[in-house]
Amino acid sequence: MTQIRERTVLFADLRGSTGLFETLGNAEASGLVTQTVSLLGQAVNECHGNLIKTLGDGLMAAFDNPRDGIKSAMRMQELLLASSLRADRMRNMFLQIALARGEVVEIHGDCFGDAVNVAARLLDHAGDGETVVTAEVVHGLTHAQRARFRSLDHISVRGRGEPVHIYVLDQGRGDAAATQFGDVVRAAAPEGIRLVWQDLDRVFDLDSMPIVLGRSTQATYCITDVRVSRSHARIDWQGSSFSLTDLSYNGTFVRFGAGGQTLSLRRGACTLHGAGVIGLGGPPSDTVSPTVRFEILHVAEAERAPALLRRGP
Template identity: 50%
Template sequence: MPQTVTCTVLFADLRGSTSLYESLGNAEAASVVTHSVAVVARIVESQGGRVIKTLGDGLMAVFPDPMPAVRAAEEVHESLIRIMGAARPSRQPAMRIQIAAAHGEMIEVAGDCFGDAVNVAARLLDHCGDNETLVTAQTRAPLPPEVRERFRRLERLHLRGRVEPVEAWRLESRRHADAMSTMFGDSAPAAVPEGIRLSCDGVSRIHTVRNLPVILGRSHEATYCLDDNRVSRLHARIEWHGGTFQLTDMSANGTYVRFGRQSEVITLRRGSCTLHGRGVICLGVNPGVLNAPTVTFEVLRFEDTDPQPLL
């Protein structure tokens, strides 16, 4: 009989297994992937959660409330780092994991789960960067204050199949949370703050850590709006993460990055990369394509640069 319950739904998805099969071979890669998914399942159960089903290289689980789901997510990230460090030779591609959680009502029928919380968590996973955990505001709200402080608010995301945007929060690692606390605490920061100059269609701005994330996309809600049908509404975001400026693709057509005068182009498809030096970001098409929708960037150290006024 269908039963309506309020709980926290968590989706976890391993990315990069295809490259792992190419580099390690079928047998070893399959062992690593199977072991990794099993570890995620054991962590879920150890934190009081219940695995509903496995989904390719990931799984769906439910928890009675948000706190054990957050503890499980953090332990999963730490465990995957240990697994990949032990299982792969140096310079071999690593798997990444993306986790999303939503708290709310769902309906349980014959061991499976349906409802708004399930749909939101599944769609929120599409917006996760590599090794990120994203949660909804409803998931963060009941957490203890010291845990809530470890989340950073992102933009309101438009999820597939939903009319209203969803407020999303990203869980920061303990090390990063401590660094951010020091940077924005009462004491003066020990490190020189950095900025990133972005230029698009004749508009150039410098963004500091305090006014990120920056959203690139076709939507008028984006920080930089590029009106081109090859660009997704919310195509990519730039944020301060772990002491670096990170670019994360959230699009259907991918994001392309070329640094300086290098000919090599980095292709991001729901992945992330660190921005350094200067270069170009192309949305939806390769930089070599005529009239490609482009944003140029330059990472700045203010001790070496006379920055332009913030706009």
């Protein structure tokens, strides 16, 4: 039987399973991943959703309303965290979740439609442990639930002509994002950020956030290098600072200042400050990997930024 109705579609993707196969072997790793995905499916049932299908190391589900979808996403993160606290082998596994709402076509227990496609593509824009949703999902939440989401503004989604306004569930990371270099000294509020890769020299103001760095032609800052993922990293404005989140398989690396230590973001995030370089797919010291120079701009620094960047970090 075919039905057409409004649904909230959820995709969840379990990251880190590749490492399990390397350390545990195929049989044990397959059993653990299957068990974990089944556990996540319990969160769908608990929140009155329909488990549409499992996808190897992930799943797809649908809900009648956004509130139940968000509750299920939060419950999934809780269940995975509890499992990782009980078992060391689960500590390097993380969950990415994306939700979209719209009209879907239901045929023989499966779902099709724009909301399905958007939710699946949004996983490319989610970091480990992140839940990203469309504006349509946020609009259907209670006031208390909406307060937990931070706008990422409009992002180009692969396969869709119009940009999609998305939000991320704020898990209190904010200024606590790791830098490994102690407390960041806050200057006057930044006005923007300059990025330079080869001849691609661009300045982004706060209204341009978020910035997606990637190989895709739909990325905000397109870097045409085979070591760069389609959506490799994302720069957000979090109210008082810029945050860089790795979205890739090969990793994102940041070096602050001249000859400073290099921070590996492997699906993590950090706060950007001052000036430095971002290595995509390899550390800045790797001459093969593309590196992007960045500088946080303030009003008084805007005019001298090009000279600073030409000298390099």
